[in-house]
Amino acid sequence: MNKKLIGVDLGGTTAKLAILTKDGDIQEKWTIDTNIEDKGSHIVKDIGDSINQKLTDLQLDNDNFYGIGMGTPGTVNYETGTVKGAYNLGWAEEQNISEDLEKITGLTIRLDNDANVAALGERWKGAGEGGANVVFVTLGTGVGGGIFAEGKILHGVRGAAGEIGHVTVVPENGYDCTCGKKGCLETVASATGIVRVAKDFAKEFNGESKLKKAIENQENITSKLIFELGAEGDELATETIDKISFYLALALSHIGNMLNPEKIIIGGGVSAAGDQLLTPVKNYFETMVFPAVKESTKLSIATKGNDAGIIGAAWLALPTED
Incomplete structure (x- = not known):
């Protein structure tokens, strides 16, 4: 049977x-x-x-x-x-x-x-392709993660291994996080975090921007809208995407340098942006990691979705x- x-x-x-x-x-x-x-x-x-x-x-x-x-x-x-x-x-x-x-x-x-x-x-049937060392980062309402190392999922002494969303990426003047810390990756790279960054950037932005107008008109701003406007060349949206890509790459570079996995897979709702997110994150990541990690650890977008x-x-x- x-x-x-x-x-x-x-x-x-x-x-x-x-x-x-x-x-x-x-x-x-x-x-x-x-x-x-x-x-x-x-x-x-x-x-x-x-x-x-x-x-x-x-x-x-x-x-x-x-x-x-x-x-x-x-x-x-x-x-x-x-x-x-x-x-x-x-x-x-x-x-x-x-x-x-x-x-x-x-x-x-x-x-x-x-x-x-x-x-x-993702490691078994998706972008991880059965690798023994794979890290998964999910960008949704929050930011979560899972680490598959040497063929096993890591749990840590209290089950808190893989809390990638709480890596500090803004050490000074960072946003408050629900965990009680400040400047966590989750505060800037989650779906809600990306909107928060855009709204803050809009306060200082003086150029022409559909995104700025939408924020000023108190329209419903989503991370999806920000990526859509970024694809159209909207300057404020592009600046926002660049900044959150930097923050995400910074967190992923720490993971890469520490664990040197075969792949770091980005999933969750925000990952629907595809190459528009992956390309700038890769570019920053490659400037931040040890040479051997740059050569061997690949970033990719999740393929199995929900x-x-x-x-x-x-x-x-x-x-x-x-």
Whole structure:
């Protein structure tokens, strides 16, 4: 029997679920809403019930599966299968996710942080191409990361390895970060951070700019709009993109010099800008890294998009002996 995998990518709005082959190919994919009411007490039951219903609908039973891999926000203890500090889910206190989900589904559960599983997904089936040393950086509402080194995902002593978003890139007069620090990468290179930089630049900008006019008219400014206007040659948008590319390259250069991975992969919503982001980041990165790193560590844009999380989560469920 060719056993399958189940991947779960839990987010604050929806949970993405999928059934995959042992080789990481998605066969069935669906989503459910994330119910964060009552301190998130319904989330695990909703996921378990949805999996059970799907297996019933497809006439599959537990013998068809190796188990379930799941990515979740928050600080994960991957050995005990618990998570805490996932405030957007209502999970301030420690939650026994693996134990509770196993009781509902009867399947073995493996748990890890959502940024880590996205890194695993890109490393396994995406831009990482199965490399043993791959770093994944996700630029979305925040900035997260996952580090795959010497064939293993790094967790650190308290599960905080890969917190790339909190590398300091503006040591003086940086923006306040939600973590309590100032000048973190997340404050300038996340989707909201890019808008913040543009609005600050606009205050000093005296030239012609559609972006400046849009800001002055209090229109809805997004990172996507900034990149679109940058592609049209808007000077303020171009200056903003150049500055955030510098900050991102600075953070990535520290990773490159310290770990010398085969690839550093940029994903998340902001990465949709493609070469418009990648090219200036590469140019700065190459001026900041050790010569051997410049020759061997490549930057690339993620290829698996929203599927990276469920693919990487499913990888967790693979039997270790295989």
